[in-house]
Each structure stands twice: as C-alpha cells, then as structure tokens.
Amino acid sequence: MATHLGMSRTTVSEALRDHPRVNPETRTLVQAHAREVGYQFNPLASSVLSEVRRTRLDTFRGVLATIGLEEPARVPFLGAYWHDLQRGAAERAEQLGFKLEKFIVGERGVSVQRLDTILRTRGIRGVLIMPAWNRPDFTQLSWTNYSGIYADYLIDQPALHTVCPDHPRAMGLAMRRVQELGYKRPGLALIEQESNRLDNRWLAAFLAYAHLHPELTPPAPLIMPQVSAELFKKWFRKYKPDVVIGHRAEMIKWMQECGARVPETHGFCSVNIGLNTGKLAGLDLQPRRIGERAIDMLISQIHHNFSGIPDLPCNTTVPALWADGPTLRAQK
Known part of the structure; x- marks a missing residue:
C-alpha cells in the first residue's frame, strides 16, 4: 500500500x-x-506491537503528566490519599514504559496557559488530572493535542473520562459493617462541599440504606456549611447517634467533649481513612488502585491515538475495602 x-x-x-x-x-x-x-x-498484531514496546523500556519511553491544582481549601487532599494515588499512577506508568511528571497549577506553580505551552513543547500527550476540592477548569488546554483522565468523580470543564471510588457501594459497605457491629443509630456528618463535589452520592447511599433497613433509626444527617465543632456538638447532643460516619477525624474529639467514649459507648467510621492520620476504622477507597486504573485508561487512549474531549465521557469506579480500627467496637 x-x-x-x-x-x-x-x-x-x-x-x-x-x-x-x-x-x-x-x-x-x-x-x-x-x-x-x-x-x-488486526487487533492481535496491534497487541503484539504494544507488548514489544512495553518490554523494550531501554529504547521506548514516553512521558505523561499529572496535574494538580493549588487550592488553599484542599485540606483533605493533602493526606495519604493524594500521595497513594500519585504513587499508584507513577508505578503503573513505569511498568508500561512511561515516566510520570508532576505539575501544579496555581500561584506557586504555573498557569494553565503556561502548562499548555510546556506540554506541547515537550510532546507530552497524556495528562492525568488529580482530585480537586472544587470542580477544576482546564478548558484552556489545547485538548486536540492531549488524552486526558480525571482521577475523581466529576469534571465538566471539559468533560473527560473519569475514574474514582464507587461511593454508593462504599457507603453500603460501611453501613452494613456498623450494623453488623451492633450499632442501631448511625449518624452521617459531612461538610457541605464534601457532599456537593460528589453530587451528594454519600448522602444518597446513606439514606437509601436506611430506608431499606427499618430496624435502624438514624437521625437526620448533618451537612455543615463549614467545619464547625459547635454545629457538630449541637447535632450530636440533640440526635444522639451511637456511631458517626464522616470524613473528619476531629469529630472523635468533639464526640468525647460531649461525653462519648470511643469506642466503648460510641463509634466513629471514616468514609476515607486516607484523608486522616492515625488509625481509624472505615473505608479504604484504594487510591493506589485508582491511580493504576487511571494510567491504564490514559495509555489506552494514547495507543489508540485518541485525543481531545470524548463524545461520551464515562466514569469508571473502583470498589472500596473495609479497614478495621480502634474507633469502632470489636466484633461480638
């Protein structure tokens, strides 16, 4: 030909x-x-060539970019979750013959326009956008040049393929576990932004589980506009949950200031143990596996020469694991 x-x-x-x-x-x-x-x-021939490229790391090496936003309010993402996601992505990229380079967009990093110039100049075609506290805006990147994946639930500027935890399934796992441990009155306590940024998926799954299990008597969930010990303690004293399900480990201290003894009289279940230091019972959202899966998806796009904004952006979810810890009573 x-x-x-x-x-x-x-x-x-x-x-x-x-x-x-x-x-x-x-x-x-x-x-x-x-x-x-x-x-x-011939897809078989293509797969053989991909394997040849993968195993000849001394002669073939690509570069991918991870992009994070500098956000002062991004306190939860400064923990082990972000680090483990990045590590999983870097290790998977290395296995597949790629090097991962980190970029931060913000006052102490680069602007989106400057980042676009750097990526195009260096021939970097694949970008992994790291989880952001607010919905990120990367519309100013020249997307015809890039394949992109967002390692969180929702991005619409532009709408890219995403990979994230299976939040509804994870909440079901948490509720089932605290119920098995004998708790009857689970209370959900979230910061409003923590709920909104996931389209209230934690809240919806909590309410659905409670509706389907009338033997439980959960109080009205607490959705705080901001982190507030005062609001939490007012809710805790009024509604008397026997176990609190939430993101913030400082809630344990607030419970204790209300007279609770954790785990003797009350329990605390973290919906993301990777956001906190110290040993907690709760959900391991597997950020390392999310990083690995994100890189698999990104490199697949590159191998198929797909760049630009997808016509049908899809979300891939990774199941959570349960982690035992000292903030819940032991199994009877």
Missing part, C-alpha cells in the same frame, strides 16, 4: 491509526485506499 501511494510505511501506518501527526487529507486518502483493497485492522 505504501509503495502504491508513494508514501513511507510509517506515514501509512500512522494514517491508518488516525495519528494526529498525519495531516487529515493524507489520512483520508490512505483510509479510502485501505477500504478499496479490503484492509482490516
């Missing part, structure tokens, strides 16, 4: 794979001729 069209084999190969390096007119010509001669893509 290359000889017939008077082109190099590389040009024909890249045109058949819709590589953006080949101009659209050439791609159209090559693909039209391929249809005429009955050419069909």
Whole structure:
C-alpha cells in the first residue's frame, strides 16, 4: 500500500491509526485506499506491537503528566490519599514504559496557559488530572493535542473520562459493617462541599440504606456549611447517634467533649481513612488502585491515538475495602 501511494510505511501506518501527526487529507486518502483493497485492522498484531514496546523500556519511553491544582481549601487532599494515588499512577506508568511528571497549577506553580505551552513543547500527550476540592477548569488546554483522565468523580470543564471510588457501594459497605457491629443509630456528618463535589452520592447511599433497613433509626444527617465543632456538638447532643460516619477525624474529639467514649459507648467510621492520620476504622477507597486504573485508561487512549474531549465521557469506579480500627467496637 505504501509503495502504491508513494508514501513511507510509517506515514501509512500512522494514517491508518488516525495519528494526529498525519495531516487529515493524507489520512483520508490512505483510509479510502485501505477500504478499496479490503484492509482490516488486526487487533492481535496491534497487541503484539504494544507488548514489544512495553518490554523494550531501554529504547521506548514516553512521558505523561499529572496535574494538580493549588487550592488553599484542599485540606483533605493533602493526606495519604493524594500521595497513594500519585504513587499508584507513577508505578503503573513505569511498568508500561512511561515516566510520570508532576505539575501544579496555581500561584506557586504555573498557569494553565503556561502548562499548555510546556506540554506541547515537550510532546507530552497524556495528562492525568488529580482530585480537586472544587470542580477544576482546564478548558484552556489545547485538548486536540492531549488524552486526558480525571482521577475523581466529576469534571465538566471539559468533560473527560473519569475514574474514582464507587461511593454508593462504599457507603453500603460501611453501613452494613456498623450494623453488623451492633450499632442501631448511625449518624452521617459531612461538610457541605464534601457532599456537593460528589453530587451528594454519600448522602444518597446513606439514606437509601436506611430506608431499606427499618430496624435502624438514624437521625437526620448533618451537612455543615463549614467545619464547625459547635454545629457538630449541637447535632450530636440533640440526635444522639451511637456511631458517626464522616470524613473528619476531629469529630472523635468533639464526640468525647460531649461525653462519648470511643469506642466503648460510641463509634466513629471514616468514609476515607486516607484523608486522616492515625488509625481509624472505615473505608479504604484504594487510591493506589485508582491511580493504576487511571494510567491504564490514559495509555489506552494514547495507543489508540485518541485525543481531545470524548463524545461520551464515562466514569469508571473502583470498589472500596473495609479497614478495621480502634474507633469502632470489636466484633461480638
């Protein structure tokens, strides 16, 4: 085919794979001729070539970027969760022949426009956007040049493929576990932004589980506009939950200031043990596995020469694991 069209084999190969390096007119010509001669893509051959590239790390190496936002309010994401997600992504990239480089967008980092120039200049085609406290805006990146994945639930500027924990399933796991431990009155306590940024998926799953288990008598959930010991203690004293389910480990101290003894009289279940220091009972959202899965998805896009904003952005979820800890009573 290359000889017939008077082109190099590389040009024909890249045109058949819709590589953006080949101009659209050439791609159209090559693909039209391929249809005429009955050419069909062979996925087995493609997978073999991908394996060759993967195992020849001394001669083939790509660069991917992880992008984080500098956010003063991003306190929860400064913990082990962010670090483990980044580590999982870096290790998976290394296994697949890629190096991961970190960029921070903000006053102490670079602007989105400057980042775009750096990525294009260095030929970096894959970007992994790290979890952000607020919904991130990366519309100013030249997305025709990049494949992108967001390692959290929702991004709409632009709408990319995402990978994140399975929050509803995780809440069901937490509720089932505290029920098995004998708690009858579980109380959900969240910061409003912690709930809103996930489209209230924690709250919805909590309410659904409570509705389906009438033997439980949970109080009205506490959704605080901001972190407030005063609001929490007022709610705790009024509604008397026997176990609190939430993000913030400081709630244990507030419970104790109300007379609770954890875990003797009351319990605390963390919906994300990776956001706190110290040993807690609760959910391991597997950030390392999320990082690995995000890189798998990103490199798959690159291998298929997909760049730009997807027509149908999809969300991939990773199941949580349960972690025993000293903040809940022991199994009877």
